[in-house]
Amino acid sequence: MALFEVENLAKVYGDGKVQTPVLHGVSFGIEQGEFVSIMGPSGSGKSTLLHILGFLDKATSGVYRFEGKRAEEYGEEEAAHMRNEKMGFVFQTFNLLARTSVLENVKLPLLYSNVPERLWDSMAKKAIEDVGLSHRSEYEPSQLSGGERQRVAIARALVNSPSVIFADEPTGNLDSKSGSQVMEIVAQLNTKGHTVIVITHEAETAERADRILHLRDGRIEKDEKAAR
Amino acid sequence: MKIFHLFRTSLIALGLNKARSALTILGIVIGITAIILIVSLGQGAQNLVLGEIEGLGSELIVIRPGQEPSGPTDIGGTLFADSLKERDVEALKKKANVPYAADVAPVIIVPGSVSYLGETYRPQIFGWSAEFMSRVFNIYPEEGVMFGESETRQRSSVAVIGSKVRDELFGLEDPLGKNIKIRGRSFRVVGVLSSQGQVAFFNVDEIVLIPPSTAQTYLLGIDYYNEVLVLAESPELVERTVRDIELTLRESHKITDPKKDDFFVVTQEGLVNQIGTILGVLTAFLSSVVAISLVVGGIGVMNIMLVSVTERTREIGLRKAIGATNRDILGQFLIEAVFLTGAGGAIGVFFGIVLSFVASLALSRGLGVAWAFSFPWSAAIIGVAVSGLVGLVFGIYPARQASRKNPIEALRYE
Known part of the structure; x- marks a missing residue:
């Protein structure tokens, strides 16, 4: 059983009058422990696909199974719980809370978890250490560089040891040096056993993965093993 | 969370x-x-x-003329009512009518000021038995004496004054035996009250007491009273006494329907409520x-x-x-x-x-x-x-x- 199973998935935005189809019948599967890039130009539907996979959005038609269970069968609370426990998100724009320390930012997912509070500090510190920012844990986001901010976001995504990490254009707002540093960390996460799904339009970033799904106009154009 | x-x-x-x-x-x-x-x-x-109000003492019953005011602004009914007269006071004093009344005292409120030589002062002037005041409120003269029944019967022109009134009018002079003027009539000062400040609804230091009969006849030319105070023998007898008072006054005024009462009775408890x-x-x-x-x-x-x-x-x-x-x-x-x-x-x-x-x-x-x-x-x-x-x-x-x-x-x- 694949971790993610997608069959004939379609998504149409808009109400009755103006309808914008974004995904047209996409099918693929992703196994536990894979490192996959979803690549495509802007407007190809790759972000929408990631949102559906991450329970942030719902497909219009088709089947999506996570851990063998259909997405529709997850209720609102349960979906939130899945996002908290099994999934970690890294966004292009970091989305850190301003005027809140690195440590507190990384702890944020634990607030919504069942993890006992006495473990929060050590878990957050461990995650910050994993991204090499221990010396910055009391800093606020505004005092950090872009690359450092994205590493904080990665620490936040992995603090609850999720099985999957979603990264939506993680290097999009970074210079190439910080970008490759961030991707280095993302690749390490995969070697530690996390399933990693990265969305990008940059070939260089995509090629760090084991497998690349090429998306164009809402369809999978090519599903290839990356040449590492 | x-x-x-x-x-x-x-x-x-x-x-x-x-x-x-x-x-x-x-x-x-x-x-x-x-x-x-x-x-x-x-x-x-x-x-x-x-x-x-509690300073009034729980045994004190106040009878006012006119209809009971329906609200705080409705005082016209009492201010100009003239239904309480001397024969009512006499009726209330009879033990057969009101057996548990220890004391009955009518009150006249005299508007105006008091003067002595060049000095003028505006105290509260009551036509009110000074002896009654001693009995009910424990107010006694610091100098001189209080006046009572006999002065009232004789319509004497005597006055008992509060300590502040003395200070204002006489300064350091001895007031006893001196004549003060109230509404053009001379009154001889026979007593000065000891200073006690606020008691019940008046300030002892700022009052002048004269016999009620004198106030009626010589100062105001009226034959009614503004208030009649009745002292019950004990707080437990207040309720009974109020009933006796009502029956007595209705008989005296020939009223059969209690709704047409031309007087009303106030007790401490009633006022408090x-x-x-x-x-x-x-x-x-x-x-x-x-x-x-x-x-x-x-x-x-x-x-x-x-x-x-x-x-x-x-x-x-x-x-x-x-x-x-x-x-x-x-x-x-x-x-x-x-x-x-x-x-x-x-x-x-x-x-x-x-x-x-x-x-x-x-x-x-x-x-x-x-x-x-x-x-x-x-x-x-x-x-x-x-x-x-x-x-x-x-x-x-x-x-x-x-x-x-x-x-x-x-x-x-x-």
Whole structure:
């Protein structure tokens, strides 16, 4: 059983009058422990696909199974719980809370978890250490560089040891040096056993993965093993 | 998400916008301050008035002419009524009619001032047996004597004056035996009351007492009394005595229907209840006017919460993406609103208490009355609770808006 199973998935935005189809019948599967890039130009539907996979959005038609269970069968609370426990998100724009320390930012997912509070500090510190920012844990986001901010976001995504990490254009707002540093960390996460799904339009970033799904106009154009 | 963290998260969010948070709760602060002030001053006024009524003594019964006033402004019926006359007093004095009356004393209120040589003073002038006053209120002369029944029968022109009246008119001169002028007639001063300040509804130091018969005949030319005071033998006999008085006066006035009474009887207990009701209604009325300001304050809170929800759209999206449920988000914003207004209420209670303390000091100094500061515990607790409730009511809409945000759109929001 694949971790993610997608069959004939379609998504149409808009109400009755103006309808914008974004995904047209996409099918693929992703196994536990894979490192996959979803690549495509802007407007190809790759972000929408990631949102559906991450329970942030719902497909219009088709089947999506996570851990063998259909997405529709997850209720609102349960979906939130899945996002908290099994999934970690890294966004292009970091989305850190301003005027809140690195440590507190990384702890944020634990607030919504069942993890006992006495473990929060050590878990957050461990995650910050994993991204090499221990010396910055009391800093606020505004005092950090872009690359450092994205590493904080990665620490936040992995603090609850999720099985999957979603990264939506993680290097999009970074210079190439910080970008490759961030991707280095993302690749390490995969070697530690996390399933990693990265969305990008940059070939260089995509090629760090084991497998690349090429998306164009809402369809999978090519599903290839990356040449590492 | 644990309640403690909800509180902390809310506190941090509010702390990030201190000036705005402070301005938002200003309406609530002012509203609660005003309510506390009104309730506290209302209680103080009530204590003061009730204290004075209690000074009347629980055995004292006051009979007034005319119809019982239906409200605090309806005094016309008593002011010009002339239904209580000498024969009523005589009837009340008969043991067969009112067996448990220890004493009966009519009272005349004499408008006007008192003068001695060049000095003039405006005290309260009563046509009232000075001996009765000694018996009921334990007021005795510092110098000289009180006058009583015989002076009243003879319509003597004698007067007993309060200590302040003496100071104003005579200075260091000995007043005894001197003649003072009231409404053009000379009265010989026979006694000076010891200084006691406020007793019941008058200030002992600022009164002049003359025989009621003299006041009727020579000063005012009337044959009725403004009030008749009856002293019951004991507090337990007050109720019985009131009944006896009513029966006696109805017989004397040939009244069969109690609704047509041309007099009414007031006891300490009755007055206490009446004044308590009037002040209670007044306080409730003022408080409800002020409560409108709480609604206005609540709308202000709702407005700012809506702005805050919009501003923090990305934050809401992020929180949802990392596992916050709609309930978590709802709780966070709701607690923020309740915390905001609750804090406003607490600050309002603090200011209200400080202000009412200052006001009670100013009143007792400025007016020279024993105005005691009373801490309105119930109003303080209700004030904080109500302001919290305002937060809950006016916070629920913005909080729902927040919790219903679609996480993706929230994350994309610029």
